[in-house]
Amino acid sequence: MQFIDLLSQKERIRTALLHRIEGILDRGQFIMGPEVTELESRLASYVGSRHCVSCSSGTDALLMPLLAKGIGPGDAVLTTPFTFVATAEVISLAGATPVFVDVSPDTFNMDPDLVGYAIDDAVQRGLKPKALIPVDLFGLPADYDRLHAVADAYRLWILEDAAQSFGGSFNGRKAGSFGLVGATSFFPAKPLGCYGDGGAIFTDDDELDTLLRSIRVHGSGVDKYSNDRIGINGRLDSIQAAVLLEKLTIFDEELDARQRIAALYSKRLHGRVAVPRIPEHYSSAWAQYSVLAASNAERERLMLALQREGIPTMIYYKIPLHLQKAYDFLGYKAGDFAISEDLSSRIFSLPMHPYLEDDEIDHICSVLLHA
Numbered sequence: 001m002q003f004i005d006l007l008s009q010k011e012r013i014r015t016a017l018l019h020r021i022e023g024i025l026d027r028g029q030f031i032m033g034p035e036v037t038e039l040e041s042r043l044a045s046y047v048g049s050r051h052c053v054s055c056s057s058g059t060d061a062l063l064m065p066l067l068a069k070g071i072g073p074g075d076a077v078l079t080t081p082f083t084f085v086a087t088a089e090v091i092s093l094a095g096a097t098p099v100f101v102d103v104s105p106d107t108f109n110m111d112p113d114l115v116g117y118a119i120d121d122a123v124q125r126g127l128k129p130k131a132l133i134p135v136d137l138f139g140l141p142a143d144y145d146r147l148h149a150v151a152d153a154y155r156l157w158i159l160e161d162a163a164q165s166f167g168g169s170f171n172g173r174k175a176g177s178f179g180l181v182g183a184t185s186f187f188p189a190k191p192l193g194c195y196g197d198g199g200a201i202f203t204d205d206d207e208l209d210t211l212l213r214s215i216r217v218h219g220s221g222v223d224k225y226s227n228d229r230i231g232i233n234g235r236l237d238s239i240q241a242a243v244l245l246e247k248l249t250i251f252d253e254e255l256d257a258r259q260r261i262a263a264l265y266s267k268r269l270h271g272r273v274a275v276p277r278i279p280e281h282y283s284s285a286w287a288q289y290s291v292l293a294a295s296n297a298e299r300e301r302l303m304l305a306l307q308r309e310g311i312p313t314m315i316y317y318k319i320p321l322h323l324q325k326a327y328d329f330l331g332y333k334a335g336d337f338a339i340s341e342d343l344s345s346r347i348f349s350l351p352m353h354p355y356l357e358d359d360e361i362d363h364i365c366s367v368l369l370h371a
């Protein structure tokens with residue numbers, strides 16, 4: 001059994017994709033070809049934002065807005081410690097300091113009630129709080145109504161880390177559209193993934209869009225060889241854009257399948273493990289289906305039982321970021337973010353992809369129910 005099955009999906013898009021790739025090979029426009037422009041306009045209308053700037057990875061999609069907004073040394077950017085390292089890494093790469101805010105125990109997303117404490121912490125350390133990076137963990141958008149209220153009160157702008165939530169929604173609005181700017185990832189294992197690295201940035205802000213397009217190509221001015229600012233090589237290549245265009249044609253169908261699979265899992269497993277809670281008016285993109293065991297030892301036991309049956313599982317995330325060696329210099333210690341630490345000790349993810357068969361789901365659930 002696969003944790004994520006990309007092969008079944010590939011068979012569905014294979015013929016149309018090969019046709020598109022052949023066109024790219026014939027035209028020879030491998031970088032910034034027409035596929036990239038077409039993709040950006042499709043993605044912008046899917047997310048409901050004025051602009052979409054495609055780029056080379058989810059990490060660059062997070063980094064570029066920080067550079068565009070002039071985030072740098074002396075600035076604090078708030079995010080959660082219960083995320084993939086890229087979310088905090090980009091803050092450090094921009095020269096600023098990550099300041100962590102713990103998550104809610106039920107949604108695993110940034111707890112808006114705790115932002116004020118992190119602001120105090122940042123100010124005490126002599127930093128200027130500038131921005132908030134909430135993460136839509138496992139595909140579920142964060143609580144943006146309350147996060148916007150807090151951000152406004154402290155004059156922070158929001159960069160939505162929608163790396164895992166492309167396709168998710170809240171109150172009918174799509175993930176990627178909730179901040180001043182949103183960033184997503186097209187890493188192959190993501191709900192919408194390409195066949196390599198890729199990402200995209202969404203914003204309604206015209207000025208930011210212009211800056212992001214410049215930063216994406218080495219801070220280019222009128223052309224690539226006049227450089228107005230420090231930028232990066234952050235482009236998405238034409239072949240990856242072609243992959244994404246084809247995958248978009250079946251994406252909503254795939255989201256429905258993920259939704260159905262998550263509902264089946266939750267119905268069967270409710271009571272055996274803590275199943276994900278999706279608050280009213282929210283919809284998850286189900287990048288992961290993650291459950292909580294009663295204890296660390298119970299997690300080991302359940303994962304081993306599944307492994308014996310050839311069922312793969314993963315732990316996202318085993319070590320919260322404030323306890324990672326790379327962030328020793330921030331001076332955090334065990335106990336600082338109790339919810340993230342507890343989640344790290346008990347959480348694990350089950351196979352999740354649109355092509356999971358009912359008998360596979362049944363097998364996974366039976367193993368867990370009898371372990």
Ligand SMILES: Cc1ncc(COP(=O)(O)O)c(C=O)c1O
Nearest residue numbers: 057058059084086087163185187
């Ligand atoms: C929450 C989160 N942020 C950022 C990233 C970075 O995306 P990428 O791997 O495309 O650079 C990821 C991807 O793994 C992620 O899960």
